[in-house]
Amino acid sequence: MTTIQDIAHLANVSSATVSRVINKNGYVSKSTKEKVKQAIQELDYVPNSQAVSLKKGSTKTLGIISTDFFDTASVLLRSFTMEAQKEGYNVTIFITNQNKQKELDALEMLKSKQLDGIFLLYRTNEWEIIEKYEKYGPIVTLNRVDSDIIPSVYMDQYSGYLLGLEHLYNTGCRKIINLYSNESGLNTQIRIKTFEEFAQKYHLPSHDPSLFINLAGTKDGAQAARWFHQQTEKPDAFMCASDSVAAGFVAEAMHLGYIAGEDYSIIGFDNIFLSEMLDITTIHYPVDLQAENAFRLIYQRLVNKEQQVQSLDFKLIQRGSTKRTIY
Amino acid sequence: MTTIQDIAHLANVSSATVSRVINKNGYVSKSTKEKVKQAIQELDYVPNSQAVSLKKGSTKTLGIISTDFFDTASVLLRSFTMEAQKEGYNVTIFITNQNKQKELDALEMLKSKQLDGIFLLYRTNEWEIIEKYEKYGPIVTLNRVDSDIIPSVYMDQYSGYLLGLEHLYNTGCRKIINLYSNESGLNTQIRIKTFEEFAQKYHLPSHDPSLFINLAGTKDGAQAARWFHQQTEKPDAFMCASDSVAAGFVAEAMHLGYIAGEDYSIIGFDNIFLSEMLDITTIHYPVDLQAENAFRLIYQRLVNKEQQVQSLDFKLIQRGSTKRTIY
Structure with a gap:
């Protein structure tokens, strides 16, 4: 790593002179300035930016x-x-x-x-x-x-989850099973509460939340599909906490001979590309805008100037997995 | 931000003394040291680590x-x-x-x-x-x-791609279509060459590489599935440049009424979780080890000491999408 001393040596001037040229303060004759600049170029010297950011x-x-x-x-x-x-x-x-x-x-x-x-x-x-x-x-x-x-940059899961449940009800589903995610999460608690209020409102059968809880990914979804396969009295629909769980369910159910949207209804959550690919109805929420808002909240504090924070809304993306209507 | 001057002021000593305590050099009496340390704790002073890394x-x-x-x-x-x-x-x-x-x-x-x-x-x-x-x-x-x-940390795609082609041949597939990725990439050029040598060796029909080239994701795979649907004389199998393309094909073909491993054979590449989920045969290569090797090569240079670089091999992961054998 080239130092100021190396430049001083090559240009045959003092380190103080080199420093004056680099920092553009104090008088240095034009010819000396030229010599120093040439030495900087020759030795490919780069001012250490850590030193620069240290000042800032x-x-x-x-x-x-x-x-x-x-x-x-x-x-x-x-x-x-x-x-x-x-x-x-x-x-x-x-x-x-x-x-x-x-x-x-x-x-x-x-x-x-x-x-x-x-x-x-x-x-x-x-x-x-x-x-x-x-x-x-x-x-x-x-x-x-x-x-x-x-x-x-939290979004209240209540309205998002309810969008899915209401859509299942409107397509005639009455016996609905929830596939919840991690038990201790606030989101799960809100979803359990949302379902209970929903079931009460329409006089639908409820179920113990612990039937399917702590489901995290496709493998857990696949396991739920095997449960579905074993039931003699099958539920009408599944409401999932994530697209990964829904995708695992749909893929495994397909191998067991059940088609989503025909033999059962299912809704995911997140609208990641998995759900689009497998034609699964889902709840979209603007993850990208959440992240942008997170930056803006941080930036606001750093530059001490208010930043525009975008409003965030849930949206039902209707796909093949809820295409049937039960009468 | 607390400075050394603030600490000196609170401890009622000179900045030089504070500096000696922080940097642990030069003599400072035990009682003075205590005073300085108390002031540091009280003011929650943190030595600027940029200054530290600047030295290093x-x-x-x-x-x-x-x-x-x-x-x-x-x-x-x-x-x-x-x-x-x-x-x-x-x-x-x-x-x-x-x-x-x-x-x-x-x-x-x-x-x-x-x-x-x-x-x-x-x-x-x-x-x-x-x-x-x-x-x-x-x-x-x-x-x-x-x-x-x-x-x-490159892996020669030749042997990996050939693993897939040989497996298709061994399960009786003769009319094979390749779904290539970006045209200008070295990997694509190697794959085209691999297929041509393979087709020549077994006297199989070849096809213009430009039939399916520049395929990047699930949507491109879905489009290939629609092409398959339209063909009156259908190919036996598809060899894909990525699992994303294979997954898009399988999902769309399913909606069009074709089951992978029954109505056609297909192999992906990468062994990402998509292929596992959709039961697609694929070529696994150790992406994780490639990244670890990349770090080791960098680290080797930084610490100037040889690091063990792991050997990298391709592996065929056989799944349902190539389960049939054509006689």
């Missing part, structure tokens, strides 16, 4: 933390990065694998000014520990958090 | 550059990050969207020491431009490159 107290780098980067998390990563890049920020990713220390390491980088802000997708530590880092820079999270300190 | 001349940050982060690129990102994190490196991502300047910005960060090394997945600039940055730090790329300067 900003690295123009944001962190994005998640337990992993599959499915929607990868869509969030992409949108967040694209939006950040527009304003000249780079994004460093942290995969915690649910390791608390790894998450703390990333949060510590906010404290030591290596990161300007953090988008925390899926946390591992308790909120009260995370909140302590907020004073060092903006932290924004994805899901609802009962904290006045950490803002989130 | 390393940021412990690697860049990963790609045109986008879908499908295999997201698997590569994940494995590379996990491996880098193990050695204490963080990974910053750059989505170029095929914008040459965006790629150059990232490469410039190698020059200005903001990045220690780069894993370049899918490039946008010419190699001769990229090569110029190699002297500033290690750059490793994914696919084969005719350059002595930039190493890659």
Whole structure:
């Protein structure tokens, strides 16, 4: 690595003179300036940008933390990065694998000014520990958090889930089974409540939420399809917490001889490309806009100027998996 | 932001004394040391880590550059990050969207020491431009490159593609159609050559490569399925350049009334979870190990110590989409 001393040596001037030329302060004669510039070019000297950002107290780098980067998390990563890049920020990713220390390491980088802000997708530590880092820079999270300190780009799952249930009811489905995701999540709690209110309103049979809970991916969906196969009195429809679960169900049911939208109805959630590919009705919500909003909330704090936050709405995407109407 | 001066003021000592305590050099009496440490704790002072890394001349940050982060690129990102994190490196991502300047910005960060090394997945600039940055730090790329300067973790597609073709032949398929990916890629050129040699060896009918070329995703696969539907003399099998294309074909063909492994045979490539879910035979290659090797090649240069690079092999994963044998 070329140093100022190397340049001074080659140009046959003092280091102080080189420094004056680089920083453009103090008098240097035109001919000396030329000599120094030539030496800089010859030695391919680059001013150390860490030293530059040190002066500014900003690295123009944001962190994005998640337990992993599959499915929607990868869509969030992409949108967040694209939006950040527009304003000249780079994004460093942290995969915690649910390791608390790894998450703390990333949060510590906010404290030591290596990161300007953090988008925390899926946390591992308790909120009260995370909140302590907020004073060092903006932290924004994805899901609802009962904290006045950490803002989130949360969307209330109630209206989204209800859209799906009402659509099943309108196509004549009466016996509906819910495939819920992780038991401790606020989203699951809201969905259970939504279904219970819905079932009560239309006098439909309810079911124990624990029948299908903690379903995470395609394999869990496939297992539910095998359960469906074994039932003598089959339900009319399945409402899933994610497209991955719905896709796993549809693919496995197909192998067992059941066609979605003919032998049963099913609705996914997320509108990832899996559901489009398998022609599964789903609930779309703007993951990309959520990530853009997360950046804007962070950016707002960094530049101390209000940013426009986009409004977020759920939408039912009707596809083949709910094409039949039961009379 | 707390400064050394703030601490000196609170502890009622000189800045030089504070500096001696922080950097642990020079004599400071035990009682003074205590006072300074208390002030540091009280003011929640954090030594600026940029200043620390400035001294070391390393940021412990690697860049990963790609045109986008879908499908295999997201698997590569994940494995590379996990491996880098193990050695204490963080990974910053750059989505170029095929914008040459965006790629150059990232490469410039190698020059200005903001990045220690780069894993370049899918490039946008010419190699001769990229090569110029190699002297500033290690750059490793994914696919084969005719350059002595930039190493890659390339796997020769010839043997992988041939595995699939031979399997189709062994299950009695004679009329085989190839669904190729991007025309200008070296991988596509190798696959075309592989098929032509294979067809010649077994005296099988060949076809114009341009029949299906530049296929990128599920939608392109679906279009090929519609072509299949229209043919009066249908081919026996399809050999695809990716699982996405194969999955799009299988899903669309299913809607048109054709079952994979019964009405036609099909093989994907990559072994992403889509192919597992849809029960599609595919060619597995260790994307995760490729990414780990990429990190090891970079790390080797950074620590100047040879790292073990893992050997990479293709494997045929036989599934339902090639279950029939034609006699």
